[in-house]
Structure formats: structure tokens, C-alpha cells
Amino acid sequence: MTEFDALGLLREIEDVGRDPRRGGYSRHVFDDAERELRDWFVERARRLGLKVTTDRNGNLWAWWGEPGPDAFVTGSHLDSVPGGGAHDGPLGVVSALAAVERLQASGFVPTRPFAVVVFAEEEGSRFGLACLGSRLLSGAITPARLESLTDASGRRFVDVAREASLPEPGYDAESLARIGLFVELHVEQGKGLIDLDAPVAVGSSILEHGRWRIDVRGQGNHAGTTEIADRRDPMLPAAEAVLATRRAAALRAGSRATIGRIEPVPGGTNVIASRVSAWMDVRADSEQDTRDIVADVQQAVSEAAAAEGCEASVIEESYSGEVRFDPQLRDRIAATLGNVPVLPTGAGHDAGVLAAHVPTAMLFVRNPSGISHAPEEGADDAAIQAGVDALVRTIEDLA
Ligand code: HGY
Ligand code: MN
Ligand code: MN
Ligand code: MN
Numbered sequence: 001m002t003e004f005d006a007l008g009l010l011r012e013i014e015d016v017g018r019d020p021r022r023g024g025y026s027r028h029v030f031d032d033a034e035r036e037l038r039d040w041f042v043e044r045a046r047r048l049g050l051k052v053t054t055d056r057n058g059n060l061w062a063w064w065g066e067p068g069p070d071a072f073v074t075g076s077h078l079d080s081v082p083g084g085g086a087h088d089g090p091l092g093v094v095s096a097l098a099a100v101e102r103l104q105a106s107g108f109v110p111t112r113p114f115a116v117v118v119f120a121e122e123e124g125s126r127f128g129l130a131c132l133g134s135r136l137l138s139g140a141i142t143p144a145r146l147e148s149l150t151d152a153s154g155r156r157f158v159d160v161a162r163e164a165s166l167p168e169p170g171y172d173a174e175s176l177a178r179i180g181l182f183v184e185l186h187v188e189q190g191k192g193l194i195d196l197d198a199p200v201a202v203g204s205s206i207l208e209h210g211r212w213r214i215d216v217r218g219q220g221n222h223a224g225t226t227e228i229a230d231r232r233d234p235m236l237p238a239a240e241a242v243l244a245t246r247r248a249a250a251l252r253a254g255s256r257a258t259i260g261r262i263e264p265v266p267g268g269t270n271v272i273a274s275r276v277s278a279w280m281d282v283r284a285d286s287e288q289d290t291r292d293i294v295a296d297v298q299q300a301v302s303e304a305a306a307a308e309g310c311e312a313s314v315i316e317e318s319y320s321g322e323v324r325f326d327p328q329l330r331d332r333i334a335a336t337l338g339n340v341p342v343l344p345t346g347a348g349h350d351a352g353v354l355a356a357h358v359p360t361a362m363l364f365v366r367n368p369s370g371i372s373h374a375p376e377e378g379a380d381d382a383a384i385q386a387g388v389d390a391l392v393r394t395i396e397d398l399a
Pocket of ligand 1: 122
């Protein structure tokens with residue numbers, strides 16, 4: 001096994017960012033664990049003779065040869081959701097490094113500029129906006145929105161970025177212009193490849209999805225001295241939001257909607273909260289379904305808030321329509337790999353952001369648990385090796 005075997009590379013980082021309290025991994029942009037992963041990636045890439053640069057948004061670019069236009073770019077992300085799995089993101093990064101090592105050892109030389117990229121804050125777990133690094137790069141975030149991004153402790157992204165020597169995050173036309181095509185390898189986050197009994201698939205599309213923030217304001221008070229009739233408890237409309245989200249999605253085939261995060265303030269056990277924030281994640285087959293789900297939840301929250309003497313608001317934080325990956329690129333890769341399956345995904349990816357700008361493709365690698373965004377997420381060894389093989393063959397054909 002070479003020192004750049006994907007399994008070995010995964011093992012090298014398997015203890016970085018472990019989260020004993022929540023299980024799995026918590027690695028969020030510019031926190032200690034993610035910085036350690038950045039340093040690890042830079043060291044590993046340099047050992048392959050790649051030239052590593054950091055762009056204005058904190059995305060890492062490891063160039064095989066000189067940076068240049070029309071580049072073949074592959075990679076993924078190293079950050080995670082809170083308590084996430086080991087493969088969501090890192091598998092695409094280690095597979096890219098392993099593929100480069102294999103190609104170098106075979107004497108392959110790219111005929112076009114080539115880079116391995118690590119996008120920053122793909123999960124949006126710290127600053128609340130998924131695919132932050134690729135969205136900033138591609139100009140999808142307004143300066144006002146950028147200024148508004150803060151983490152749970154109130155720290156602004158722009159200040160944290162400046163501390164990380166990134167004084168001017170924002171649209172990066174130069175980096176975007178260099179990308180000729182982007183191929184992201186990613187652990188599959190569902191059961192598709194289990195059902196098909198195949199190790200690797202090519203991606204066809206990404207379900208449209210968005211995030212909404214629900215804020216409910218009431219009156220903080222004492223849990224023991226406040227009569228029920230005198231309460232204005234924002235937890236009730238928030239609880240109604242959770243139930244309404246499930247009801248609304250269940251009514252629309254193929255839709256998925258989740259409230260996985262609720263934050264009461266102040267959050268004391270013997271305290272009636274003064275306000276509650278909840279974040280709703282909606283994925284659906286059509287914009288109509290998405291908008292209808294949000295409307296249903298908005299209606300239920302408003303009624304519950306009125307009944308409890310509270311005020312409520314539902315604000316759109318991000319929204320992206322369905323992404324269809326470039327059909328020519330998809331079919332060419334599927335043909336190169338032989339008759340591998342073509343699968344849609346309900347998970348968002350940096351590839352989904354870039355697909356609006358450059359030909360983009362995804363490779364999915366079998367996850368024997370079919371579970372993701374949880375410690376049980378996995379990728380079996382044979383599928384990981386098959387994923388690297390698939391990436392090597394894709395690069396040989398297109399780079
Ligand atoms: O949320 C997603 O779908 C992705 O994992 N960021
Ligand atoms: Mn993810
Ligand atoms: Mn991911
Ligand atoms: Mn991604």
C-alpha cells in the first residue's frame with residue numbers, strides 16, 4: 001500500500017475533530033479541527049509536488065503544474081456537520097490525492113492545468129450558509145449577506161476570515177475562470193448503491209433545497225410562578241413548526257423537510273423562553289412543492305403564535321433549485337467507467353453550486369449504512385478503492 005492509499009489517508013485524519021459528546025466528528029470552518037485538516041491537506045499535497053494556494057474565500061487549491069485556464073478540478077470539503085460522519089467531504093479529498101499519486105506513479109501527465117480543491121464551510125455548520133466557499137467564489141453571495149454571517153457565538157465570518165489572513169472574501173472571478181470542469185467524488189448519502197449492489201455511481205442531479213429560519217418571540221418568565229393563562233411561551237409555536245414541517249413534507253411525494261436545530265433563549269430548565277429560533281431544511285421535487293411546504297409551516301406557526309400571544313417570522317436563508325449535472329460530461333464519464341449506474345441525490349454539494357458556471361459531474365461511492373450526517377456514515381473499503389479507480393480513469397480520459 002502506498003502512503004497515498006485512500007484508506008491510509010482516511011486513517012491519518014480519523015482522530016481529528018472527534019466529538020465525544022455528540023458522537024462522530026465536528027469540524028467547522030477555521031475551528032481547531034478544521035485548521036488541523038487544512039494543514040494536513042497542504043502537507044500531503046506538497047508531498048505530491050502540488051503547489052498549494054488559498055484563495056480569498058479560504059478554499060485550498062493544490063495545482064499539479066502551473067495554475068491555468070480550463071483546468072480539470074476535483075476535490076470536495078473537509079468540514080462536517082455537528083456530530084457528522086468521517087467520509088462526507090474527506091472521501092472526495094483523499095480520493096483525489098490518491099488518484100494523483102496513482103497517476104504520477106504511472107507516468108501520466110495532465111494535458112491541461114489540474115487542481116485538487118478543498119472548499120470551505122460546505123456544510124454551513126458554523127456560519128449557517130451551506131457551500132459558503134463555493135458560493136462566495138462564484139459570486140452567489142451579496143456583500144450585505146456576507147457581512148451578516150455570524151456564528152453561534154456572534155462572531156462575524158468577515159472577522160474570522162480576516163484573522164485567517166483572508167481580508168477580502170467575495171466573488172473570485174479569477175479562480176472561477178480557471179475551472180474548465182469540476183468532478184466531485186463523494187460518499188453516497190443514501191441507500192441507492194446498496195439497493196443497486198454497485199460500488200460507484202455517476203451523479204445525475206441534486207434535489208432542490210433551501211433553508212428557512214423561524215423566529216418566535218414571547219415573554220421570558222419563571223416556570224413555577226407563571227400561570228398557564230398568563231404565559232406567552234415561544235416554545236409552543238416552535239413545537240408546532242416541527243410537527244407542521246413533517247406533516248407538510250409527508251403530503252408531497254419525494255419531499256423531505258426537517259427541523260434539526262431549535263435554540264431557545266435563554267434555554268434554562270426552569271425558565272419560560274423569551275424567544276426561540278428554529279432552522280427548517282426543505283428538499284423537494286419541484287419549486288412548487290418547496291414553496292407549498294414553507295407556506296404550510298408558515299400558516300401553522302402563525303396560528304400557533306397568535307394563540308399563544310407570540311410573534312413569529314419565517315425568513316428564507318438560502319435556496320437553490322434542482323441541479324442537473326452536465327449530461328455530456330455525465331454520459332462520457334459513465335461510458336468511461338463501463339455500465340455504472342446514474343443516481344440523483346438529495347444532498348447539496350459544492351458541485352451543485354459550480355454546475356451553474358462550469359461543466360460539473362459527481363461520482364458517488366457506496367455507503368454500506370446508507371446513513372449520513374451521523375456517526376454511522378461509512379464507505380466500504382472495496383467501494384473506496386473502486387471510487388479512486390473511477391476517478392483515475394475519469395482524469396485519464398479528461399485531463
Ligand atoms: O446539506 C447537505 O445536503 C450537504 O450535506 N451540505
Ligand atoms: Mn454533508
Ligand atoms: Mn458533503
Ligand atoms: Mn459537498
